[in-house]
Amino acid sequence: MNEPLPPAIDPANPSIHRWPDLGLTLIHDFITPAEEAVMIAAFHAVTPETTIKKRISQHYGHHFDYTTFGVTSRPTPLPEYISSFLPRLPLFPDRISTGATSDPPCPITPDDGDVLPDQFTVQYYPPGAGIPPHVDTHSMFSEALYSLSYGSAVPMMFRQAGQNEARKLRLPKRSLGGGGTEAPVAAATTAPEHPSWELLLPARSLLVMTGASRYGYVHGIKGRKTDMVGGEAVARQGRYSITMRSVRRGERVGCECAFPGVCDARVREEEEAAEGR
Numbered sequence: 053m054n055e056p057l058p059p060a061i062d063p064a065n066p067s068i069h070r071w072p073d074l075g076l077t078l079i080h081d082f083i084t085p086a087e088e089a090v091m092i093a094a095f096h097a098v099t100p101e102t103t104i105k106k107r108i109s110q111h112y113g114h115h116f117d118y119t120t121f122g123v124t125s126r127p128t129p130l131p132e133y134i135s136s137f138l139p140r141l142p143l144f145p146d147r148i149s150t151g152a153t154s155d156p157p158c159p160i161t162p163d164d165g166d167v168l169p170d171q172f173t174v175q176y177y178p179p180g181a182g183i184p185p186h187v188d189t190h191s192m193f194s195e196a197l198y199s200l201s202y203g204s205a206v207p208m209m210f211r212q213a214g215q216n217e218a219r220k221l222r223l224p225k226r227s228l229g230g231g232g233t234e235a236p237v238a239a240a241t242t243a244p245e246h247p248s249w250e251l252l253l254p255a256r257s258l259l260v261m262t263g264a265s266r267y268g269y270v271h272g273i274k275g276r277k278t279d280m281v282g283g284e285a286v287a288r289q290g291r292y293s294i295t296m297r298s299v300r301r302g303e304r305v306g307c308e309c310a311f312p313g314v315c316d317a318r319v320r321e322e323e324e325a326a327e328g329r
């Protein structure tokens with residue numbers, strides 16, 4: 053498995069690692085071990101142990117309906133353990149249209165929806181579990197995607213999206229098996245794939261994807277019982293994550309990224325053009 057290029061380490065804060073060309077940032081120790089313990093306990097307090105044999109999710113904030121591509125009804129209030137770390141979330145000043153960055157984040161305010169995450173997916177991955185490589189929808193979520201890892205470390209796989217992904221995105225809808233953000237796995241693959249590499253996401257780290265890593269790369273987690281970490285085989289433990297996204301609404305729905313091959317907004321334009329609309 054390939055390693056990513058060495059990161060640029062923030063001189064003012066060595067826990068912040070950046071890959072500027074990829075728009076990728078990894079912040080180590082974003083939460084404390086005490087916060088992590090509270091979060092794990094809170095997850096299990098609302099999820100019966102008997103149901104966690106495979107990857108499972110809890111949803112907070114705005115709900116996104118992948119069949120209608122829209123926000124559904126009322127947001128689910130955030131648990132305290134999420135709202136308590138939200139003020140520390142790094143924002144992206146070039147994306148902020150509402151003024152001072154010192155404004156306290158208000159995660160479920162629609163007017164701020166293009167900047168601050170308002171959709172939260174808490175997931176538990178049992179030991180060995182993964183998630184297929186996918187590109188999150190471009191048109192319905194703002195640029196920055198956040199993933200907070202806790203419980204244990206896991207390697208996240210990245211690979212530049214290519215012709216295979218572009219073709220999958222253009223398959224007739226009925227073959228997509230109910231839709232979703234995850235690319236269908238059964239599609240034929242003939243074009244050679246770009247090389248993949250894995251980035252270890254330590255427990256309590258925050259990954260932020262923007263730019264190329266957000267729009268032009270697939271990301272996923274290989275299902276494995278053992279990971280190679282620093283040359284040593286390490287048994288994979290249960291891992292939790294919180295994926296944080298901002299749902300685009302109204303005029304903000306759409307995308308003008310530099311990766312039209314895997315851009316669902318461009319695919320929709322192509323389909324509309326083909327139908328003569």
Ligand SMILES: [Zn+2]
Pocket residue numbers: 190191267307308309310311312314315316317
């Ligand atoms: Zn796009």
